Amino acid sequence: MRKLVKNKAMLAGCVIILFFVLVAATADLFAPYDPAALGTAYQPPSAEHILGTNDLGQDIFSEMLYGARVSLFLGVFSALIVTLVGSVLALIAGYYGGVADRIICAVTDIAMAVPSLPLTLLLIAYLKSGVFSLVLAISITAWTGTARILRSRVRQICQLPYIKIEKTLGVSTPVILFKHVLPNLKDILLTRMALSVSGAMMTESGLSFLGLGTYGQKSWGNILHFAFFRNSILRGQVWWYLPPIICICVAVMGFMLVGYYGQQKKD
Amino acid sequence: MNDAILEAVGLTKRFRSREEGKKRFTAVDGASLRLYPGETLGLLGESGSGKSTLGQMLVGLLRPDEGQILYRGAPLAYPYKGEARRRIQILFQHPEVSFNPQLTLRQSLTEPFRLRGLACDDGALAACIGRFGLYPEHLNRRPGALSGGELQRAALARVLVMEPEIILLDEPTSMLDVITQAQIVDFLRRYQEENGTAYLFITHSTSLAEQFCHRIVRIAEGRLQVEGSV
Numbered sequence: 001m002r003k004l005v006k007n008k009a010m011l012a013g014c015v016i017i018l019f020f021v022l023v024a025a026t027a028d029l030f031a032p033y034d035p036a037a038l039g040t041a042y043q044p045p046s047a048e049h050i051l052g053t054n055d056l057g058q059d060i061f062s063e064m065l066y067g068a069r070v071s072l073f074l075g076v077f078s079a080l081i082v083t084l085v086g087s088v089l090a091l092i093a094g095y096y097g098g099v100a101d102r103i104i105c106a107v108t109d110i111a112m113a114v115p116s117l118p119l120t121l122l123l124i125a126y127l128k129s130g131v132f133s134l135v136l137a138i139s140i141t142a143w144t145g146t147a148r149i150l151r152s153r154v155r156q157i158c159q160l161p162y163i164k165i166e167k168t169l170g171v172s173t174p175v176i177l178f179k180h181v182l183p184n185l186k187d188i189l190l191t192r193m194a195l196s197v198s199g200a201m202m203t204e205s206g207l208s209f210l211g212l213g214t215y216g217q218k219s220w221g222n223i224l225h226f227a228f229f230r231n232s233i234l235r236g237q238v239w240w241y242l243p244p245i246i247c248i249c250v251a252v253m254g255f256m257l258v259g260y261y262g263q264q265k266k267d
Numbered sequence: 268m269n270d271a272i273l274e275a276v277g278l279t280k281r282f283r284s285r286e287e288g289k290k291r292f293t294a295v296d297g298a299s300l301r302l303y304p305g306e307t308l309g310l311l312g313e314s315g316s317g318k319s320t321l322g323q324m325l326v327g328l329l330r331p332d333e334g335q336i337l338y339r340g341a342p343l344a345y346p347y348k349g350e351a352r353r354r355i356q357i358l359f360q361h362p363e364v365s366f367n368p369q370l371t372l373r374q375s376l377t378e379p380f381r382l383r384g385l386a387c388d389d390g391a392l393a394a395c396i397g398r399f400g401l402y403p404e405h406l407n408r409r410p411g412a413l414s415g416g417e418l419q420r421a422a423l424a425r426v427l428v429m430e431p432e433i434i435l436l437d438e439p440t441s442m443l444d445v446i447t448q449a450q451i452v453d454f455l456r457r458y459q460e461e462n463g464t465a466y467l468f469i470t471h472s473t474s475l476a477e478q479f480c481h482r483i484v485r486i487a488e489g490r491l492q493v494e495g496s497v
Contacts, residue, residue, distance in 0.1 A: 161364050165365060165422070168327065
């Protein structure tokens with residue numbers, strides 16, 4: 001813990017993530033308005049509306065607070081799925097080797113060869129609209145990097161004498177994997193998880209910006225979509241398009257800083 | 268001599284080659300040997316000669332492509348299970364990677380006790396490492412906080428919890444200082460005299476093999492060459 005606090009990048013990353021998590025968790029308490037409630041359109045920032053209002057007169061500050069929920073949930077949930085799928089495949093491929101390894105590597109190579117954005121768009125077009133469809137579409141294309149990197153590390157660890165000793169002692173495979181291999185992947189897992197969250201948040205923002213995101217639910221990408229397509233840039237309504245851009249960038253940076261710490265530790 | 272406790276018959280192991288145009292290379296080629304109770308058999312060879320591969324096949328860490336391994340006259344199937352698994356153990360060359368770096372010595376030592384269904388309280392663990400000159404305070408340390416000599420002694424203590432009949436010693440003293448080397452060799456000799464444990468001693472040092480082993484088998488390019496008493 002002391003090491004963690006001493007590392008400024010990690011500390012900054014944690015503070016940023018904690019801030020957004022608190023914002024998302026307490027949106028109900030601090031949002032001055034219902035983000036869906038209509039009012040006077042295009043109001044500039046004032047004491048009444050801290051970040052002004054959009055084309056429907058909805059309070060942008062309240063939208064931002066509620067948007068943090070969807071953006072963070074999507075990012076974290078997608079990263080969890082990506083890390084889980086990547087870890088399971090990496091453990092199987094790296095530990096057992098042989099045919100299992102060759103099959104998993106071949107599937108990973110094929111999945112990597114498919115361009116991720118068109119596939120995500122295709123999946124979104126076919127799946128029912130909603131947060132979970134978006135999570136699924138993002139996760140299906142994002143697990144390959146995690147699986148490949150973790151698999152290499154698992155193979156390295158499995159060649160180490162202490163794993164061979166556990167095998168000769170007669171320790172069961174699940175115990176070897178979960179007690180001796182997995183804990184030694186924690187730095188890479190932290191890095192991959194943090195980078196997956198930031199990647200998923202960027203993908204969600206991009207998809208929402210294109211109008212393919214969460215239908216009817218506020219997310220930062222969604223706010224940006226409406227700001228852009230209602231010409232807020234041409235109208236000079238900085239209060240509308242800038243807050244989601246800043247929030248996306250800062251949140252992604254927070255997760256990347258945490259990932260950078262994991263990378264440093266691994267090296 | 269008594270019947271062999273472990274016997275290898277025509278063991279062969281091939282690996283995929285990294286060389287272009289060569290699909291597989293043979294690391295061990297038709298190796299046959301016998302290990303008798305209470306003896307130390309030296310497996311002598313240069314780096315890359317196949318001695319560690321042969322050793323790892325014998326302890327059940329690698330599946331042979333051809334050949335058979337017999338334990339007390341009965342063929343062993345890979346992976347080893349039951350009595351054979353418990354009785355055939357290994358001690359590696361690098362003590363610093365012989366323990367999980369995330370676990371304390373106490374946590375690592377608990378495993379063999381648990382596997383054997385033995386009580387592993389502080390007293391049992393302290394007694395386990397005590398005969399190797401280690402103290403109870405060592406139990407709370409992680410491998411990074413122990414010296415190479417301390418780790419190798421702890422590794423030997425862990426192996427002996429299983430009460431093995433055969434121990435594969437894969438250059439176990441090569442990374443240690445002279446005093447710790449002598450302590451470990453001396454302990455292994457005494458343990459063998461008391462328990463009749465058989466050792467398969469892998470080394471590239473002829474002088475060490477001649478000092479420590481009853482018989483020596485030489486291996487070069489995967490083939491066993493000479494067998495004879497020292």
